[in-house]
Amino acid sequence: MNTQKIGILTDSGTDVPAEYAREHGIRIVPLSIHFGDDAYEDGVISREVLFKRLESEMPKTSLPATEHITAAFEAFEREGCTHVFAITISGALSGTNGMIALMARDFPNLDIRVVDTKNIGIAAGFTVMRAVEMIADGVPADEIERILVRDLRETRVFFYVPTLEFLKRGGRIGKVAATIGIALGIRPIISCDEEGAYHTVAKPRGEGKALAAAVKIAADFAKGYVCRVAVAHANALETAQRVRDDLKKHLENVKTFFEGEISAALSVHSGPGLVGIAVERVAPTAE
Incomplete structure (x- = not known):
């Protein structure tokens, strides 16, 4: 019997649908968008405002705020998780994977597996969904990690x-x-x-x-x-x-x-x- 309790963390760039995330207890840390001094977290700025401003401005994006990542890991600890899969968009396109891997060292009580999907958008989100299914089936963390990496x-x-x-x-x-x-x-x-x-x-x-x-x-x-x-x-x-x-x-x-x-x-x-x-x-x- 698998006694591991496994949580999942991902970033908003994986486009995991919000309803799916709520249903399966997935924590999503948002990327941010900056138009000059105006900062918006992913999921807050409306598409209408975004595309209107893109007509005349070129914003920058930034990694998820460290406090969001810290809060997520702390929540996993409170919930009694033994393991966490942190599944991110491609490390070649974003520094999110590297930052989460670095911050994971501050949580020695959690066995955190950081997975670089080497993908973007919902294609990266599919790796999250694959992990959800294996956790539901009681697959141990080592096997989940092996399969996720093998099948990227x-x-x-x-x-x-x-x-x-x-x-x-x-x-x-x-x-x-x-x-x-x-x-x-x-x-x-x-x-x-x-x-x-x-x-x-x-x-x-x-x-x-x-x-x-x-x-x-x-x-x-x-x-x-x-x-x-x-x-x-x-x-x-x-x-x-x-x-x-x-x-x-x-x-x-x-x-x-x-x-x-x-x-x-x-x-x-x-x-x-x-x-x-x-x-x-x-x-x-x-x-």
């Missing part, structure tokens, strides 16, 4: 942005910089590589071909597996709905399907218009 590349995100300008301004463009410019009509499909950095997986021309390419790449990745799938967007609901409808025509074995907006902090770096598809290959389909 079973989850991928493929996204389209109408311009690379926001990624460039925010310093998040990574290996996408080698892509021929948007001015030539190329609309790259971007994913995270083995190190968790952005890289280009396709270079179609025009929005229509780009969205169709994202659907095909995601469907090909999902083929032969039972999958968890999501379509996410940044102020691009109608486009995301078209992608969702097209994607569903190409998927056969979907365990769960999520859709929604990416967090405000992620939207700062993508800009409006992003549409992304996340796929987690949960298990091979039966022959």
